Amino acid sequence: MPSAVILLHNANQLADDDRDRFLACLSTEEVLRYQRFLRPLRQREFLLGRILLRFAVARLAGVATDAVCVTERKNQAPLVQLPATSATPPHFSLSHSRGWVACAVSADTALGLDIETLDAERDVDAIGRAAFSVAESNWLASRPAGDKVADFYTLWSSKEAIFKLMSAQAGGAAPPDQVAAGVCLRSGPGWHARTWSQQGLAMTLCSGDRLQSVARICLRGATPSAWSQQLS
Template sequence: MPSAVIFLHNANQLADEDRDRFLACLSEAELLRYQRFLRPLRQREFLSGRILLRFAMSRLAGIAPDAVHVIERKNQAPLVQLPVTSTVHPRFSLSHSRGWVACAASVDSALGLDIEALDTERDVDAIGRAAFSDAESSWLSSRPVENKVADFYTLWSSKEAVFKLMSAQEGDAASPELVAGGVRLRSGPGWHARTWSQQGLAIALCSGDRLHSVAQIYLLGATPSAWSEQLGND
């Protein structure tokens, strides 16, 4: 049955020597994009995210990370090319937030992933009124005060994940309504959503097919070799 895996990594621990080795793995187009980011945090997220993508694809396809080729595309997610001999071609989605990076991958289904760092200082009701539909904003306003921040980020990340999924499948797709009859929806035509809270993050994964299982793996090391050692042959 369809399944997926989410690899989660804290890019804030990236050391200078690892950064230099990671940069050597990028394509020329990826390097140009990396250099266009002005903030060091965003550079770390982009760089670690691209290394994490290569690791995730190699893990699912059973090939070496350097056999994974990543092609930059303007205003779109990157394109991954695997060797013609590969019998598995995983689909993926990337996300980042405040130094954390995540990659969801599946050999069965299209995906959309979003992670958001929880911030209890934000006026989530005001943001909801500005960013959500009337039904979604009303749902958020009705939530208990003690749950409101978590509920806001769950809805926000779900909307982002659905949008990514729809965009990957259909191009310029409108984000569907995620609240109906005062209830937050967890599925709709062509999408199925799962949400979690981990490491101070709201995590939402949307898939084109209903998934039987989703593994969440928090990668403890700073490099692909450490990640491989952590996971072993599982």
Template sequence: MRSAVIWLLDANALDDADFDGFLACLSEAELLRYRRFVRPLRQREFLLGRILLRFTVARLAGIGFETVQVIEREGHAPLVRLPDSCVVNPHFSLSHSRGWIACATSADTPLGIDIEALDAGRDVEALARSAFSVAESDWLSGCIAADRIEAFYALWSSKEALYKLISNQASEAALPELVAGGERLQSGSDWQACTWSQQGFAISLCSSKALTTVEQICLTGPTPAMWQQQLAA
């Protein structure tokens, strides 16, 4: 039975003072990347994303938070290194949007996740014409006007999540079109997709194998210790 967990964290709800101890958890390569970000929000998303990644992988593997090492890779998602004694091979994917961080984990199958804020002020049909295939753009234009914003971000996030899934598998396969015969596709020969719309965001999760269960957990509090207390309650 294949399963996954989507962990969500709202960085906007946390004070900068809460992050003082987090920088000490980062590797030198992570610190260098952190310092390259100009925008404070992007720094915050990166920092909390790396802390959330350590926490969720440690929980999946049943090991201590401090034993998870994160290896930066230029132009690619990070890798995690666990103690040699650990028998779990964790699969994970990270995403962020407007201060929200999403991390998906699974012990069973590679994943790709994307979170996108729904922006009603954007010309989504123009964006679709430049970023989507003709079939995908035509599908969006055929949606009811009142549903078009949500439909655009659902398709956009699915494409982003599928791209991450392909990348996480070190595959050179081309990103497939997600509309065929005028219908939006939810699966292919080697991928499955699920999309949710909640709290003003579209969240898409792609996996290489069908998932039996997908749990969503929204963490509160500023530290991994408090997240652990929340989960134990």
């Protein structure tokens, strides 16, 4: 049955030495994109995301991390390629939020991942009315006050994740409403969603096929060798 792994790490934990070591692993095109980000935190998020991607793909495919080739593509997710003798690269999806970076991989099915930092100071009802469909904003307005912030971010991350999933699929359809008959949907034609709350984040993983299992791992340390030891 299909399965997936989500690796989570905090870019705020990267030291300057970590940054320099990770930059040496990137392609020329990736370094140029890294340099175009103006905010240091966004640079660290991008950098950590590309290293997590290489690590996750290599681990799932059974190849060395430096054997994973990542190519930039304008307005698209990067292209991942493995050595000619290896199998087809795994499916993947990346997301970031306020320093947190997540990478999901699966050998079995297309993915769309989104993480969002919960912020109780935002006017989630107003944002919902502006960004959600009528059915979705009405559903949010009906939620208990104590649950509303978490419910808003769960719905928001679900919409982002399904958009990423459908963008990754050939001829992807327009993302559907996430609420029908007053109920927040968890699946539909060609998509299945799983949601969690972790590290102050709302997290949604959408998949083309229903996943039997999803491992969520918050990594420690700043080297692939340390991550490998944690996962062994």
